[in-house]
Amino acid sequence: MTTPASVPAPKKNPMKSFRAIMAGTLILEVIVVALALPVVVKLGGGIGTGTGYLVLGLIAALIGTCALLKRSWVVWVIAVLHAVMIVSWVLLTALGVIGVLFTLVWGYLLWLRRDVARRMAEGRLPSQQQSA
Numbered sequence: 556m557t558t559p560a561s562v563p564a565p566k567k568n569p570m571k572s573f574r575a576i577m578a579g580t581l582i583l584e585v586i587v588v589a590l591a592l593p594v595v596v597k598l599g600g601g602i603g604t605g606t607g608y609l610v611l612g613l614i615a616a617l618i619g620t621c622a623l624l625k626r627s628w629v630v631w632v633i634a635v636l637h638a639v640m641i642v643s644w645v646l647l648t649a650l651g652v653i654g655v656l657f658t659l660v661w662g663y664l665l666w667l668r669r670d671v672a673r674r675m676a677e678g679r680l681p682s683q684q685q686s687a
Contacts, residue, residue, distance in 0.1 A: 613650075620632055637658045
């Protein structure tokens with residue numbers, strides 16, 4: 556099916572693509588935090604302890620955050636979750652290390668988002684260029 560030449564091509568929204576990247580990163584983070592559960596069983600006293608509930612709560616919160624990605628304040632929620640993970644270094648070193656690593660990943664992603672927004676405002680994105 557071809558479209559008539561008079562119908563303009565749909566506008567591409569780079570920020571919508573960025574939300575997909577954020578969702579994928581959150582799911583990867585859920586998987587990595589879930590892999591800390593065997594560590595909790597061995598070193599943290601088991602799943603039924605405070606450390607186990609913390610890890611399970613973080614997993615649930617990270618999954619729930621995926622539903623909030625359209626909101627402008629979701630970055631603050633993600634930052635708070637990472638702060639909790641880093642502070643939990645005292646309870647479980649592995650969780651603190653995961654928090655630090657993913658905080659660095661999120662810092663890079665937010666820098667990329669700012670760069671794309673700046674380029675979009677300047678009209679320098681490839682999707683904004685006139686085709687010859």
